[in-house]
Each structure stands twice: as structure tokens, then as C-alpha cells.
Amino acid sequence: MMILVTGGAGYIGSHTVLALLDAGYQVLVLDNLANSSREAIHRVEQISGAEVAFVEGDVRDRALLGQLFADYDFSAVMHFAGLKAVGESVEKPLMYFDNNVGGSIHLLEAMKVAGVKRFVFSSSATVYGEPAEMPISERCPTARPTNPYGLSKLMVEQVMQELSVAEPDWQMAALRYFNPVGAHESGLIGEDPSDIPNNLVPYISKVAIGELVQLSVFGDDYNTPDGTGVRDYIHVLDLAQGHVDALRYLEKEAGLHVWNLGTGNGYSVLEMVAAFEVASGQAVPYQIVPRRAGDIATCYADSHKAATELGWRAERDLNAMMTDTWRWQSNNPKGYRG
Numbered sequence: 001m002m003i004l005v006t007g008g009a010g011y012i013g014s015h016t017v018l019a020l021l022d023a024g025y026q027v028l029v030l031d032n033l034a035n036s037s038r039e040a041i042h043r044v045e046q047i048s049g050a051e052v053a054f055v056e057g058d059v060r061d062r063a064l065l066g067q068l069f070a071d072y073d074f075s076a077v078m079h080f081a082g083l084k085a086v087g088e089s090v091e092k093p094l095m096y097f098d099n100n101v102g103g104s105i106h107l108l109e110a111m112k113v114a115g116v117k118r119f120v121f122s123s124s125a126t127v128y129g130e131p132a133e134m135p136i137s138e139r140c141p142t143a144r145p146t147n148p149y150g151l152s153k154l155m156v157e158q159v160m161q162e163l164s165v166a167e168p169d170w171q172m173a174a175l176r177y178f179n180p181v182g183a184h185e186s187g188l189i190g191e192d193p194s195d196i197p198n199n200l201v202p203y204i205s206k207v208a209i210g211e212l213v214q215l216s217v218f219g220d221d222y223n224t225p226d227g228t229g230v231r232d233y234i235h236v237l238d239l240a241q242g243h244v245d246a247l248r249y250l251e252k253e254a255g256l257h258v259w260n261l262g263t264g265n266g267y268s269v270l271e272m273v274a275a276f277e278v279a280s281g282q283a284v285p286y287q288i289v290p291r292r293a294g295d296i297a298t299c300y301a302d303s304h305k306a307a308t309e310l311g312w313r314a315e316r317d318l319n320a321m322m323t324d325t326w327r328w329q330s331n332n333p334k335g336y337r338g
């Protein structure tokens with residue numbers, strides 16, 4: 001069975017392509033390389049020994065989508081393509097809504113024309129906004145996210161919801177990721193931010209490799225055990241496996257299904273720094289600076305629904321997340337461009 005993976009050259013997409021190949025699926029990646037490199041696909045082929053069809057193009061290109069669905073008999077679409085920098089989304093909201101919301105609608109339209117109705121969407125814990133309960137279960141109501149990026153994810157979920165009401169035979173999943181980190185244990189693929197990283201772990205690893213001088217810890221006055229923000233970090237390989245398990249579920253069940261993909265454990269920024277230092281043997285100097293706008297104190301998943309319905313749970317611990325991040329960073333100090 002052939003799966004169309006949009007954004008498959010990116011961080012989470014490339015790891016999921018590997019998991020799909022491992023599970024016996026064939027894959028075609030559609031990616032405009034806006035935030036990724038063709039080299040990621042070559043590395044996936046190197047690790048798997050399988051061939052990955054690749055088309056450089058944009059999910060907003062209706063003609064291209066029409067051609068792809070005419071040329072290939074896709075059984076499902078996994079939709080990773082999108083922009084993900086929260087700060088940039090505040091400055092360029094139209095670009096984010098066009099890419100993330102517009103791109104998703106074009107894709108769903110092309111699927112409908114082709115009669116392909118199985119769809120897995122990369123959503124985010126950001127759709128819970130400032131959550132009313134902790135841990136956050138899927139029953140927790142969504143809330144207006146504090147930035148256009150988060151809002152774009154919630155808007156796509158709402159589009160999926162309405163589509164599912166109108167056409168109940170669609171088989172769809174919104175996977176709400178918590179904080180993906182880590183890399184494949186080969187050290188060949190990983191997260192490769194083209195600019196100064198926004199996220200904690202890529203930032204820490206660039207400090208450890210000597211590319212950045214020190215980490216800024218955004219606030220130590222939160223209501224958490226050490227005052228720094230607490231998040232649910234999940235190994236990208238566990239996340240990738242969650243996509244395969246969700247796809248298998250959708251092969252049997254119609255409707256829109258929502259699953260949190262997190263570990264259920266929360267770690268603070270300072271715990272992350274300490275764990276990275278142990279795994280890498282490198283010092284990670286840091287300074288405490290004021291809070292970052294829009295951040296919440298604590299966020300971690302109730303992941304029971306995915307465990308019960310998919311038989312999925314995250315297996316890799318914090319040390320594996322950090323060891324694998326460091327292996328990728330130290331083997332590829334300049335990422336895929338090195």
C-alpha cells in the first residue's frame with residue numbers, strides 16, 4: 001500500500017517515513033523543501049535499504065496534487081507539511097494560515113476527488129491553549145491558542161470535524177503531539193533547524209556543539225518544582241510509531257479520531273539541561289531570563305486513550321532522547337548541509 005507523506009523530508013516526517021517502510025508500506029514524499037533537505041530522504045533510503053519516491057512541490061499546488069492522485073493509487077495521506085515557528089506566525093499570520101490551513105484544504109479536496117479518504121494530520125497540544133486540567137486528556141476542551149500557528153492547527157481540526165459530520169465514511173486522525181525530541185539511533189537523521197532554534201532541545205544541542213554561546217532559560221518563577229517550565233518530551237521514534245498505529249486503526253474504523261501522543265511525564269527546563277549534560281558529557285551554560293510571551297507553566301499528556309485504543313505507548317526514556325539527539329548533532333554538526 002502506497003502512502004502519500006506530505007512534509008516527509010522534515011524532522012517528524014522523515015522518521016515516520018522510516019517507520020512506515022519498516023511496517024511494509026510504500027511511500028511517496030511530497031515536500032517543497034521550505035524547511036528541509038533532499039538529503040534527509042537519501043539518508044532514510046540508506047537506513048532502510050528501500051527506495052522512497054520523492055516529488056519536490058507544494059501542497060497548495062492543486063494541479064500537482066491532481067496529477068499525483070491520478071498517477072498513484074494512494075491508500076492514505078499523512079500530512080506533516082506546514083510551517084511551525086510560533087514567533088514567525090505572529091509576524092506573518094497570512095503566510096501561516098495560507099500554508100497550514102489552505103494547504104490542508106487543498107489536500108483534502110484532492111483526496112475527495114480521488115476517492116482517498118484516509119487522513120492522518122499532525123496536530124499539536126497547542127490546541128488545548130491554557131489547559132483547564134493536567135494531565136491533559138482528549139476530553140479536555142480545546143481553547144483558542146495564543147498564536148496564529150496554534151490557531152492554524154485548531155482550524156484544520158475543525159475542518160476535519162465538519163468534513164467527518166458531512167461525510168462519515170472518511171477515516172481521519174488528528175494526532176496531538178506534545179514535545180517531539182531525539183533522533184534516529186543511527187545518527188543519520190534528526191532535527192535540522194535552518195535558523196536559530198526556537199525549541200529547547202535543538203537550542204541546547206547547538207550550545208553543546210559550540211555553535212551558540214549559552215541557553216536562555218525563559219523564566220524560573222513558574223509554579224513548578226524548580227520554577228522553570230515543565231513539558232512532556234517524547235522521542236520522535238515513539239511518535240513515528242504512533243502514526244503507524246493510528247493508520248492501522250483507521251484501516252478498520254471510520255470517523256474522526258483524536259489521540260494525544262505524549263509520554264505522560266513532565267520534565268523542567270533545568271532537568272532537561274542536566275539530562276543533556278549527562279548524555280553528552282558536554283557543559284550547557286545557561287542564564288535565567290524573563291518569561292517568553294505565550295508560554296504556560298506546565299503541559300503534559302494523559303496518554304491513556306492512545307494506549308487503550310491503539311496499543312501504543314512511548315517506550316524511550318529521557319536519556320535515550322538526549323543520547324540520540326547528541327549522536328545526531330555531534331555526527332552532523334552542520335546538519336544535512338555539513
Ligand code: NAD
Pocket residue numbers: 006007008009010011012013030031032033034035036037057058059060079080081082083084099103122123124125177178179180
Ligand atoms: P519540519 O519543518 O521539519 O517539517 C515540515 C515539512 O513540511 C518540511 O520538510 C517543509 O519543507 C515541508 N513543507 C512546509 N510547507 C510545505 C508546503 N506548503 N508544501 C510542501 N511541503 C511543505 O517540522 P516537523 O517538526 O517535522 O513538523 C511536522 C508537522 O508536525 C508540522 O505540521 C508541525 O506543525 C507539526 N508539529 C510539530 C511539532 C514540533 O514540535 N516539531 C509539534 C506539534 C506539531
Ligand code: WQD
Pocket residue numbers: 084086123124125126150178179180198199200201203215216217218219228229230231269292295
Ligand atoms: C519548551 C520549554 C520554554 C527555548 C512549542 C510550540 C508548540 C509545539 C512544540 C508545534 C518551555 C523553555 C525554550 C529556550 C527555554 N510546536 N525554553 N529556552 O513552547 O512547549 O512548544 O513547540 O506544534 O506549539 O509552542 O516548546 O521547546 O519551545 O519550549 O527556556 O531557548 O523550554 O519556555 O518551558 P513549547 P519549546
